[in-house]
Amino acid sequence: MTANGGGPRTVSTSESSRSGSEFESDRSVSDEAPLGGPDASETILESRDLDVFYGDEQALQSISMEIPEQQVTALIGPSGCGKSTFLRSINRMNDLIDVARVEGDLRFHGKNVYDEDVDPVALRRKIGMVFQKPNPFPKSIFENVAYGLRVQGKDDGDVEGKVRTALERAALLDEVEDQLDSSGLDLSGGQQQRLCIARAIAPDPEVILMDEPASALDPVATSKIEDLVEELAEEYTVVIVTHNMQQAARISDKTAVFLTGGRLVEFDNTNKIFENPENERVEDYITGKFG
Amino acid sequence: MSTETDTTDFEFDESAVRRKRRLGKAFLGLCVAATMVGIVALVALLVDVIVEAWGWLTWEFLTYPPSQVVEHYNPANYGDLPTGPGGMYPMIVGSIYLIVMTAVFTLVLGVGAAIYLEEYAPDNTLTRFIEANITNLAGVPSIVYGLLGLAVFVRALQTGQSLIAGALTLTLLILPIVIVSSQESLRAVPDSMRQASYGAGATKWQTIRNVVLPEAIPGIMTGIILALSRAIGETAPILMVGAATTMFAPPQLTDPTGPFGAMPMQIFEWAKLPEDEFQHVAAAGIVVLLTILLLMNAVAIYIRNRYDPRS
Known part of the structure; x- marks a missing residue:
């Protein structure tokens, strides 16, 4: 685990970028709010007694948590603890699984995304996603990034500018500037994953969900992704699943610990979770006694 | 060691x-x-x-209508014929026309059914029952499809013994094969591609159109062309719907309800005739049919290699 110098590490990433913009938009935060504290930022996603079932099996048990805007929230826990399931229930990717069933509320800007009048496609246009395994389309780099713009009908304006901006933000532009027309599959694993991140941010969503985005990558590529996640939180809300605890400690503002059985055991500021967890089992997990 | x-x-x-x-x-x-x-x-x-x-397959053989007199087919006699040499031109045109129509019907029906079954249909007993029976239909003898075509298209739908009846019958014959092979191509598209598309805010239709079909098209096309190259050599079904054994003029391209002939029928007809020389004529016909068949297979392989985005 990296040393954070004891202080709340949110200062470095989020606060500096936001000073001076308080109250100007609905994304702003107050200077007076306690740094990294529970009320440091507006809640953008709120889960209330969320249960998810796969057939008869219950994958998530009554999850309640509030995810703050423009911060990095990490979901950690051992395999099969339901952290990915929770992530995929945020943008209703679980809808694609026939046997999945959701009960309870998951509110995005206060609106339950499981209400009947919510179109999951419209929801996913607000909440982008990056997957565990890099999954670029067998199309050109340019078309990969433009894909979201095209399907969302946002390709009428300056597509090239938007694609370049997204690649720039994903820290990939320098590496691929001369080969935007070559296949996305020709890139290395780490570049492919940054391409997928560019694809997710090109249509400018509010939230980016990341499902273990670095688990298939080598350490160098991983650290690039981690840097990127911290930067993305300046503009987007990032929810990231990882089973690498050091990674969670390095990049997240808040950490939610899921333990076996699909239960959310503890959710707090990352410093608190890693330095002084309330729950004994969380402490055991963090210190590597199990999991 | x-x-x-x-x-x-x-x-x-x-x-x-x-x-x-x-x-x-x-x-x-x-x-x-x-x-x-x-x-x-x-x-x-x-x-x-x-x-x-050898020696019987000439350019004239490809461009002239058949003749009942065997001497007309022999290149040695071309010089002193009152009518012009004998060939299989109307049948070649008939076969190509037949196969093009079959291809159109098969593409629409086969790929449509495969997309429905693979992408839309719920995974329940009924779907599985339908899929199992499509596989069973692939094993039904072609003569049975011929009888079906005769009863349904020629008689009930009153198409007569026409090109369109033949094409529809051949479509029925290869439809199960095409559906199954198209389904396999669709299934081979990695689920991660679909997820990536949905995650980017695409609808189901956009996902199928932009991601699934482009990935599956090489496999689908290969399956269709191989099925068509089976259909072009089929004799029994078109015999049942009344393909002409011999035609002296190619079928009207503008009138699909007119009579038609096809290469296998003519070859069969020649092979039946008593004169020894007709065996050479039939062999020449077979070489033409095989050449077209091999060309179609070559196109299938080319498409598979050319349009595979992963190659």
């Missing part, structure tokens, strides 16, 4: 190994023999047909 250390506790039981190796060699021999039987039979057949057709 070298065995510098004490070798006594390592037993070189070569006899056992040698016995297994002999068994392996015998098995290899069996497999090679099995392969050879197929290849040798095919080559023998091809050589026989080509030798038989």
